[in-house]
Amino acid sequence: MKDQKEYVKIDRDRNTFHVSRSAFVESDVFDQEYEKVFDKCWLYLGHESEVKKKGDFVTRTVAKRNIILTRDTKGNLNALLNTCPHRGATVCRESSGNSKNFQCFYHGWVFGCDGKLKNQPGKESYDTEFNDDGSSDLASVPRFDVYAGFCFISFDPDIIPLPEYLAGAREYLDLIASHSESGMGVVDGSQEYAIRANWKLLVENSIDGYHAVTTHASYLDYLMNTNGGLTDVALEGKSHDLGNGHAVLEYSAPWGRPIAQWVPLFGEEGKKEMQEIYGRLVELHGEDIAHRIANKNRNLLIFPNLVINDIMAVTVRTFYPSEPGYMVVNGWALAPNQETEWARKYRLYNFLEFLGPGGFATPDDVEALESCQTGYRNFKLVEWNDISKGMGLESPSYDDELQMRVFWSQWNNYMKAES
Amino acid sequence: MSKEFNRNEIEDLLFLEADLLDDWKLKEWLDLYTKDASYYVPSTDLPKDAKADDSLFYIADDRLRMEERVTRLMKKTAHSEYPRSKTRHLVSNVRIRSIDTDNDEAEVSAAVVTFRTKGGNTDPYIGSNYYRICRENGVLKIREKLCRLDLDGLRPHGRVSIIL
Numbered sequence: 150m151k152d153q154k155e156y157v158k159i160d161r162d163r164n165t166f167h168v169s170r171s172a173f174v175e176s177d178v179f180d181q182e183y184e185k186v187f188d189k190c191w192l193y194l195g196h197e198s199e200v201k202k203k204g205d206f207v208t209r210t211v212a213k214r215n216i217i218l219t220r221d222t223k224g225n226l227n228a229l230l231n232t233c234p235h236r237g238a239t240v241c242r243e244s245s246g247n248s249k250n251f252q253c254f255y256h257g258w259v260f261g262c263d264g265k266l267k268n269q270p271g272k273e274s275y276d277t278e279f280n281d282d283g284s285s286d287l288a289s290v291p292r293f294d295v296y297a298g299f300c301f302i303s304f305d306p307d308i309i310p311l312p313e314y315l316a317g318a319r320e321y322l323d324l325i326a327s328h329s330e331s332g333m334g335v336v337d338g339s340q341e342y343a344i345r346a347n348w349k350l351l352v353e354n355s356i357d358g359y360h361a362v363t364t365h366a367s368y369l370d371y372l373m374n375t376n377g378g379l380t381d382v383a384l385e386g387k388s389h390d391l392g393n394g395h396a397v398l399e400y401s402a403p404w405g406r407p408i409a410q411w412v413p414l415f416g417e418e419g420k421k422e423m424q425e426i427y428g429r430l431v432e433l434h435g436e437d438i439a440h441r442i443a444n445k446n447r448n449l450l451i452f453p454n455l456v457i458n459d460i461m462a463v464t465v466r467t468f469y470p471s472e473p474g475y476m477v478v479n480g481w482a483l484a485p486n487q488e489t490e491w492a493r494k495y496r497l498y499n500f501l502e503f504l505g506p507g508g509f510a511t512p513d514d515v516e517a518l519e520s521c522q523t524g525y526r527n528f529k530l531v532e533w534n535d536i537s538k539g540m541g542l543e544s545p546s547y548d549d550e551l552q553m554r555v556f557w558s559q560w561n562n563y564m565k566a567e568s
Numbered sequence: 569m570s571k572e573f574n575r576n577e578i579e580d581l582l583f584l585e586a587d588l589l590d591d592w593k594l595k596e597w598l599d600l601y602t603k604d605a606s607y608y609v610p611s612t613d614l615p616k617d618a619k620a621d622d623s624l625f626y627i628a629d630d631r632l633r634m635e636e637r638v639t640r641l642m643k644k645t646a647h648s649e650y651p652r653s654k655t656r657h658l659v660s661n662v663r664i665r666s667i668d669t670d671n672d673e674a675e676v677s678a679a680v681v682t683f684r685t686k687g688g689n690t691d692p693y694i695g696s697n698y699y700r701i702c703r704e705n706g707v708l709k710i711r712e713k714l715c716r717l718d719l720d721g722l723r724p725h726g727r728v729s730i731i732l
């Protein structure tokens with residue numbers, strides 16, 4: 150094995166943690182990340198609510214692979230590789246829909262929504278035992294599992310089971326699933342965008358409690374201006390290492406939350422509504438959990454690239470690099486399957502105020518990430534990023550940088566592993 | 569019906585809007601809108617009849633938030649737009665689609681391309697705008713603007729930090 154370059158430099162005596170900027174720009178890091186990180190992890194595919202009915206499907210690109218997520222006629226979920234076993238054409242070319250069969254348009258092979266080959270034009274020219282071994286069915290992704298409604302896949306057949314992989318993050322996925330007894334579902338409409346920056350910058354940014362006051366100064370001004378958009382709740386909380394590279398910050402904040410922190414902007418109708426939601430949470434989960442669900446914000450990272458932020462609304466976001474300095478992002482809103490029209494409307498209103506490429510905050514995050522990537526042109530002269538904040542502390546605050554250190558330590562482990 | 573609204577004056581309004589936006593005269597831009605106005609940019613994978621009340625858009629502003637959007641964009645702390653990007657709003661194929669005489673309101677569509685240039689990149693926002701335009705004390709005002717992008721998402725744009 151050739152000499153390995155150190156991308157992460159930790160000095161426990163001086164409580165410093167440094168990451169090499171070359172990790173954001175070098176093309177061999179980019180190549181290795183697919184092999185050593187994405188192909189060795191559990192990756193988010195979609196939410197089971199996106200394929201509610203038998204025959205429902207969505208197509209996705211996950212770590213460069215084209216995947217179809219289907220619910221077959223027996224009600225089972227399948228993650229299929231979207232390439233024809235015959236000669237390779239993309240079998241399903243729609244982004245979502247409902248269909249019992251998929252027909253490859255190239256030569257017309259027909260597959261059931263469970264991936265099984267059902268028919269071929271000119272079947273009589275094939276051996277009678279032609280597909281007895283199933284090798285001409287649509288291939289399944291090596292590993293597929295669902296936790297709390299979130300569907301994950303892995304391209305590593307030997308990976309540890311999903312629940313074990315999720316480690317301490319399970320508790321936080323359970324909390325999301327507990328927002329409503331009707332379950333949680335993805336709202337129609339996805340925010341698909343790109344950032345001209347390395348994907349790991351968005352990992353850091355999605356769980357960065359340190360940048361809000363300066364990067365989002367204009368958003369905080371807006372909250373202050375809009376006739377009582379804020380409560381008097383302080384911004385404070387902790388960050389936690391959840392194991393296996395996952396991390397969370399959990400904190401209180403002055404903004405409104407659709408479940409269920411009222412702010413004057415929600416109006417009197419909203420106040421009543423939110424009291425009811427809160428009351429139901431207490432009935433279901435008791436006062437402590439109800440308070441936590443309603444009044445705490447959580448920015449959760451599931452290693453390597455799934456972010457579930459339960460803040461002004463609940464957003465699910467995942468992203469992949471197509472080159473070191475460019476990433477493709479997909480974001481969704483998650484909401485209770487059953488909530489009143491008022492609640493849905495205000496949830497989305499609150500979502501768009503902060504989140505997404507048209508919000509009052511995300512564009513400035515995009516700008517920050519792109520400006521970092523531009524700065525990394527100097528990576529040979531100014532080599533190290535500093536993420537030491539809160540390192541000597543026993544219990545780091547939400548605005549320390551523990552979460553990033555958790556991510557980078559795990560990233561480093563994967564990159565150093567022999568493949 | 570063409571007595572109430574004619575395409576020339578509507579085009580004048582839309583061309584004025586484009587100019588104001590390109591000149592970053594955003595307060596003046598707001599004056600083209602009614603007090604109950606709204607401004608929408610739906611996500612690109614939504615069906616045409618999707619509503620912001622139950623589907624996820626990129627932007628769904630009521631008048632209050634349009635004003636706050638302008639206030640924010642005029643600040644130096646709106647980092648995405650400071651230093652300001654250069655924009656060029658091109659408006660074409662303007663059509664009056666229908667007229668609602670009861671409400672003195674016209675439904676108008678236009679094909680649009682808006683270029684945003686910043687930091688060495690120029691990104692085109694291609695699509696069609698749908699307007700509801702009314703007359704207030706004899707002056708044409710916009711009551712609603714919806715920008716439907718003909719894109720597969722905001723790639724490579726990454727944001728709609730300008731007003732489309």
Ligand code: FES
Nearest residue numbers: 233235236253256
């Ligand atoms: S490639 Fe699909 S049927 Fe031939």
Ligand SMILES: [Fe+2]
Nearest residue numbers: 354364510514
């Ligand atoms: Fe941010």
